[in-house]
Amino acid sequence: MADFPSVEFFETLRERMNANRERFRRIGTADVVLVVKIDFPDHVRCFEVVFDGYRCESARALPSLAAARPGAVIVEGPYAVWREMVENIQRNGQADLDHTLNTLSLMDTPLRISAANQLDTDLFYRYQQTLQEFFDGAGAIAAASVRGDGQAAAS
Amino acid sequence: MGNFSSEVEKAFDNLSEIRRGKLDLRWMYANPSGWNSRARPRDERGLTLEDVNAVGTYGVVPERGGTHGSMAPRGCEVPPQTPSLGCYDLNDKSLVWADNVAKLYEEAVARQWSSARDVPWGELTPQPEDLERAMCQVCTNLSEVEFIAGDMPAKWLWHINHDFHEVKCFLATQIMDEARHLEVFRKRALANGGGLLAASPGSEELLRLIIEAPDYTVASALMHILGEGFVLTLFRNGEMFALTPVEKKIFRLCMQDEARHVAYGTMHLKYFLERHPEREGEIHEILRQGEEATFSLNLNRENAEARAILAGGGLDHIEEGIEKVRYLFMKQIQEYLHRLKVAGIDRSSRLAIPVELPL
Numbered sequence: 001m002a003d004f005p006s007v008e009f010f011e012t013l014r015e016r017m018n019a020n021r022e023r024f025r026r027i028g029t030a031d032v033v034l035v036v037k038i039d040f041p042d043h044v045r046c047f048e049v050v051f052d053g054y055r056c057e058s059a060r061a062l063p064s065l066a067a068a069r070p071g072a073v074i075v076e077g078p079y080a081v082w083r084e085m086v087e088n089i090q091r092n093g094q095a096d097l098d099h100t101l102n103t104l105s106l107m108d109t110p111l112r113i114s115a116a117n118q119l120d121t122d123l124f125y126r127y128q129q130t131l132q133e134f135f136d137g138a139g140a141i142a143a144a145s146v147r148g149d150g151q152a153a154a155s
Numbered sequence: 156m157g158n159f160s161s162e163v164e165k166a167f168d169n170l171s172e173i174r175r176g177k178l179d180l181r182w183m184y185a186n187p188s189g190w191n192s193r194a195r196p197r198d199e200r201g202l203t204l205e206d207v208n209a210v211g212t213y214g215v216v217p218e219r220g221g222t223h224g225s226m227a228p229r230g231c232e233v234p235p236q237t238p239s240l241g242c243y244d245l246n247d248k249s250l251v252w253a254d255n256v257a258k259l260y261e262e263a264v265a266r267q268w269s270s271a272r273d274v275p276w277g278e279l280t281p282q283p284e285d286l287e288r289a290m291c292q293v294c295t296n297l298s299e300v301e302f303i304a305g306d307m308p309a310k311w312l313w314h315i316n317h318d319f320h321e322v323k324c325f326l327a328t329q330i331m332d333e334a335r336h337l338e339v340f341r342k343r344a345l346a347n348g349g350g351l352l353a354a355s356p357g358s359e360e361l362l363r364l365i366i367e368a369p370d371y372t373v374a375s376a377l378m379h380i381l382g383e384g385f386v387l388t389l390f391r392n393g394e395m396f397a398l399t400p401v402e403k404k405i406f407r408l409c410m411q412d413e414a415r416h417v418a419y420g421t422m423h424l425k426y427f428l429e430r431h432p433e434r435e436g437e438i439h440e441i442l443r444q445g446e447e448a449t450f451s452l453n454l455n456r457e458n459a460e461a462r463a464i465l466a467g468g469g470l471d472h473i474e475e476g477i478e479k480v481r482y483l484f485m486k487q488i489q490e491y492l493h494r495l496k497v498a499g500i501d502r503s504s505r506l507a508i509p510v511e512l513p514l
Contacts, residue, residue, distance in 0.1 A: 029200050029261070029262055029265045052198075054199060097400070097403060100394065100407075107395075118497055125387060125390075125391065125410050125411065125413075126415060128407050128411055129408060
């Protein structure tokens with residue numbers, strides 16, 4: 001069981017990506033550090049996911065955004081939006097037309113993309129298919145694991 | 156034997172000598188300092204240009220390309236009698252180079268896709284007529300403008316000194332990318348009961364500026380940073396307003412390609428301006444002209460109306476669509492200015508067009 005959000009959740013996505021080797025080799029290499037920032041009413045949780053070549057190298061919780069590696073691309077937004085996205089993926093097996101990462105972030109709301117400079121931000125566009133399929137991996141994680149309160153065990 | 160030219164006869168003589176066992180073999184011992192190379196793949200992505208460039212002096216890219224003017228590969232021994240082809244006049248590294256170019260080439264090769272195979276064409280569904288027509292118009296326009304980014308590198312490719320093969324290889328991938336963009340939008344227009352609609356006379360002005368740009372860097376600034384930067388946002392826009400999973404996938408895959416081209420252009424301009432700061436004024440001037448042409452292109456009737464209809468979700472919601480298009484225009488401008496900042500050029504106070512649409 002991998003609750004969202006938790007390191008276990010992102011670890012599961014990482015394992016799924018690395019196990020789905022041929023699929024991600026077909027999509028191509030991706031070299032980017034993605035930070036998922038989830039805003040709760042009274043606190044924030046950050047997770048760092050590192051993509052290296054055809055693999056997802058690591059996933060970890062960050063104590064704060066400042067702890068992210070240089071060059072990281074930050075995707076941030078309210079917990080409710082993240083939860084809806086994950087639930088949508090779990091319902092459909094992949095994000096539907098209204099719940100892709102790009103669609104949710106293009107207008108800078110409800111999700112927002114940022115980085116230290118525009119070229120780093122552009123990595124989010126450059127590796128879009130990889131990132132979307134990484135998150136679409138949530139389709140195989142049990143739906144019950146998305147908790148309504150977002151208070152999955154900190155790890 | 157029939158009558159052959161002396162050149163052909165000489166080749167026959169060479170063959171005869173080889174068959175008689177009279178071998179030359181001097182070539183075996185050419186370039187001794189380049190021998191004993193053992194390039195190794197760094198990881199599972201395989202043996203890349205960067206891996207090969209890590210071996211000996213093969214990765215040393217000269218500031219000035221070889222004067223032999225031939226296609227001899229960088230790092231080999233070039234016999235003195237090697238003739239110049241006389242076409243390579245982009246011989247300064249600063250005129251074409253970007254520090255990310257070898258990596259971008261490998262990435263481009265690894266991330267190639269096929270519009271026939273990788274787009275789920277079977278998932279197209281009938282659309283309301285206004286939306287289908289708007290999508291077909293957007294596709295008509297993209298099919299029209301996309302191949303400028305194939306024609307422009309093709310125009311300059313054969314001028315680039317072979318010592319900068321990383322750049323030539325990358326530009327070759329860009330030409331392939333643009334070929335795919337041209338055909339995938341054409342396919343979409345023809346695949347769902349619609350068809351190609353109106354060409355855009357206004358687009359041609361920007362295309363002319365790019366194709367007639369006086370030198371490669373000026374053309375690159377116009378096309379890679381301004382033109383493709385704007386189109387990159389347009390592709391993000393297309394992914395968001397997709398009618399079916401088909402457009403979703405098309406725009407997403409095109410977006411990725413475009414982001415590579417923008418990354419090269421930005422880093423090339425940076426490399427160039429660090430070495431030729433005196434040419435900043437020239438870059439400002441061409442960008443000024445490009446901004447005006449891009450503004451017209453963005454807001455001509457066939458493009459602006461079609462995008463607003465898609466953004467709003469139909470002709471009846473065009474007001475909502477215009478509001479979204481307005482926001483996206485602002486975003487295009489912001490991202491364009493930020494990319495220029497990375498390249499070392501500030502146009503925030505010199506922009507020739509408004510930062511927001513006056514709507």
